[in-house]
Amino acid sequence: MVNRLANATSPYLLQHQGNPVDWYAWGEEAFAEAKRRDAPIFLSVGYSACHWCHVMAHESFEDAATAEYLNEHFVCIKVDREERPDVDAIYMAATVAMTGQGGWPMSVFLTPEAEPFFCGTYFPKDARHGMASFRQVLESLVEAWRGKREQIDGIGRRVVEQLGARQQAGGGELQIDQAQLDRAAQLLRTDFDPVDGGFGGAPKFPPSMVLDFLLRHHRRTGSADALRMVVHTCERMARGGMYDQLAGGFARYSVDGQWVVPHFEKMLYDNALLLDVYTQWWAVGGEPIARRIVEETAEFLLTELRTPEGGFASALDADTEGEEGKYYVWTAAEIYAALPADDAAWVVELCDVSGTFEHGSSVLQLRQDPDDADRWQRVRATLREARKSRAYPGRDDKVVAAWNGLAITALVRAGIVLGKPEYVEAAAGAAELIRTVHLDSATGRLHRTSRDGVAGTAYGVLEDYAAFAQGCLTLFGVNGNITWFQTAQALLDRTLEQFVADGSYFDTAADAEELVWRPQDPTDNASPSGVSLAAEAFSTLASLTGSVRYETAAEQALSASAAIAARAPRFAGRALAVAETIAAGPLEIAIAGRSPELLQVAFTHAPWGTAIVQAEPGADVPLMAGRSLVADRPVAYVCQKFTCQLPVPEPEALREQLS
Incomplete structure (x- = not known):
């Protein structure tokens, strides 16, 4: 059934x-049914690789008695937050508030x-540790729905009014200037963990954008210091x-402050962002460990996340056989069973x-x-x-446009910097999948996801347009295929038409x-905001075209992040990075031939951030206008503001x- x-x-x-x-x-269909029955809605939002999502599913959603009660009293909606980040963002804001x-x-x-009139996260099947059971929560809400309906409706209206007004207040006219960039670096220094690295305490997330x-x-x-x-x-x-010391790739975060457990x-967006960071570290310092991590992480993407259609899957689950981490952890006995005794003893101490x-x-x-x-x-x-x-862990094999855009950019840069053409080839394959399957050529609309080469029903949000556009521009910079430039420009033109109103960026399109x-x-x-990704893509496009329109669009996007950058730079890393590029005076490099x-x-x-x-x-x-070979040899023109x-x-x- x-x-x-x-x-x-x-x-x-x-x-x-x-x-059940x-x-x-x-x-x-769901909302029409709720109105017909005049029933409350139970909205459950999660994602495939989420451990506690699986726990609540096993405890409650697979339980016949709980399911029967839900079906009788509620209209139940299940949402994949990765497929509908707009729905997730709205109700997460309500939950936090x-x-x-x-x-x-x-x-x-x-x-x-x-x-929304009542919010929570995980509810256990049985009451414990001061937490009410899921059934107790459901019963109390049913009772309130019957006896205090007017209050419930009032709560819902107030939440929508207050949070909607707060989120749509606009970015203002602030800009991230050089002085603010210097202050942001100083603030980060005060939050830096000098012993174990990273910022703040446990749990520690990889601070890729910072x-x-x-x-x-x-x-x-x-x-x-930086x-x-x-x-x-x-x-x-x-x-x-x-x-993952054996196969490469980073887990989503560390539960402790020492990066141990x-x-x-394993999420695509984390590994794409970290691949780009370690590539940049290698380019800056030439550290052997940086190159090793780049190669191993790229190999993880190509072998474990690439789909048959050429895109990159969203994630690998944390759980196998009902236990978190079972695939990855080892006992000493298991090491000795797999290796000769002298090698095993060496690994037990080394690792x-x-x-x-x-x-x-x-x-x-x-x-x-x-x-x-x-x-x-060996x-x-x-x-x-x-x-x-x-x-093997379960794999969420849907292809997300935004996260593939991040992977395309990272793989192209790593492939060129390290001389690995297979990385660039993989990036081109992913870009082709997004262009041909996700992008509706008739309307210009971008679908957020696909699976097995078939586009999903959800349309793209701001991060999808911006990240994929940046990926296309990075790929164009390597192969000179004008299709990628035209695709990116069309996506960003649609971004200005659909996602910007009165100078303010929104995460969903007007249509x-x-x-x-x-x-x-x-x-x-955990991943860059749509508006900071838009700032980067528009900055790149402005450098390639000399367009004041795109330059202004990048500045408007950055202004939305200025207040956060001043107050909490840990949560404005990508915006600060783009502002650094602009503060330095964006470089353009045109290679003729x-x-x-x-x-x-x-x-x-x-x-990083140079338009190449x-x-x-x-x-x-426009950047290539008048750029010719010299004595029949390829040459590079280094420019700023088209002055070379x-x-x-x-x-x-x-x-x-x-x-």
């Missing part, structure tokens, strides 16, 4: 198709008009248990197999480089092969489904100009 979710494309929704709960997907905290699974109760900002800040100012924070954090993350799910996780098992760490690198690679391969006999309020959030959280050597020097030695194009003379892009230095054919001469 299956429910309505059997027709969904989201892997998360499909996980619930066999529940009579689930609806988000849409008109009403409870003081948020998270997933998110459990929100709505009126038939979609107004590290990007600090690297760009170092390049502009020469700040040793570089020190990056190096220490990157090294500690890479050597801890949050990084991760929350084991601190001393019971850092549950049931005496350990996550593998690599706190220092082994003296015998060849031996480590035993690493053996352990990786032995691990394949375990149940999108009307929700209880139109979300706009400039905060960089084909020269892998010049291209590699440009990507490696120019600051390698194309044949006469390419229909003398063209140079030699990589060393280009490196000197960029220094």
Whole structure:
């Protein structure tokens, strides 16, 4: 027996198709039914790789008695937050406002008009640790719905009015100038953990966007403090248990402050962002560990997240066989069973197999480089092969446009900087999938997701347009294929038409489904905000075209983040990084003709955020206008505001100009 979710494309929704709960997907049908029955709505929001989402599903949604009560008294809607970030953003704002905290699974109760009147996250099946049971919560809400309906409707209306007004207040006229960038770096220094790296205490999330900002800040100012924070954090993350020492790739976050025990799910956006950070660290400092992490993380993306259609899947689950992290952790006995005794003893000491996780098992760490690198690679391969006999984590194989855009940009940069053309080829394959499957050529609308080569029903939000546009521009810079430039420009023109009103950016398009309020959030959280991604893409496009319109669009986008950047720079990392590029005076590099050597020097030695194009003379892009070969040789033109230095054919001469 299956429910309505059997027709969904989201892997998360499909996980619930066999529940006895009579689930609806988000849409008109569910709200019409709630109005017909005059019943409250139970909205459950989660995602495929979410551990506690699975726990609540097993405890409550698979329980026949709980399902029967839900079906009798509520209209139940299940939402994949990764497929509908707009719905998630609205009701997460309500949850945080009403409870003081948020998270997933998110459990929100709505009126038939979609107004929230009670919010929470995980509710246990049985009351414990001062938490009411899920059934107790349901019964109290049913009683209130019957006896205090007027109060409930009033709560819902007030929440919508107050949060809608707060979110749509606008960004103002503030700008992020050089003085504010310097203050942001100083504020980050006070929040920096000098022992274990990162910022703040446990749990620790990888601060990808802040590290990007600090690297760009170092390049502009020469700040040793900025570089020190990056190096220490990157090294500690890479050597801890949050990084998969056997197969590459980072887990979502560390539950402790030392990067030892991760929350084991692996997200595409984290690994794309971190791949880009470690590539930039390698370009700045040439540290061997940076190059190793770039190669291993890129390999993880290509082998474990790439889909048959050429895109990149959203995530790997934390759980296998009902236990979090079971696929990744080891006991000493398991190490000895997989390796000869002398190798096993060496690995147990090297990787601190001393019971850092549950049931005496350990996550593998690599706190220092082994003296015998060849031996480590040999035993690493053996352990990786032995691990394949375990149940593999579930994979959420939907392709998200925004996160693939991040991966495209990161893989192109890594591929050129490290001389790995297979990375660029993989990025081009993902871009082609998004262009042909997600992008509606008739309307210009971008679908947010696809699965098995079929576009999902949800349309893209601001982050999808901006991240994919930036990916297209980065790819165009390498191969000179005008299609990618035209695609990016069309996406960003539509962004100005659909996502900007009175100079203010919104996360949903003007022609999108009307929700209880139109979300706009400039905060960089686990992934960059749509508006900071838009600032970056418009800045790049302005550099390629010289368009004042696009330059103004980038400045307007940055102004939305200015207040957060001043108050809490940890949550404005991408905006600060883009502001650094603008503060330095954005560079443009035009390479006339084909020269892998010049291209590699440009990507490696120019600051991140530089607009780079390698194309044949006469390419229909303003930056390439008048750029010709010299003595039939490819040459590079280094420009600012379309004012260029003398063209140079030699990589060393280009490196000197960029220094």
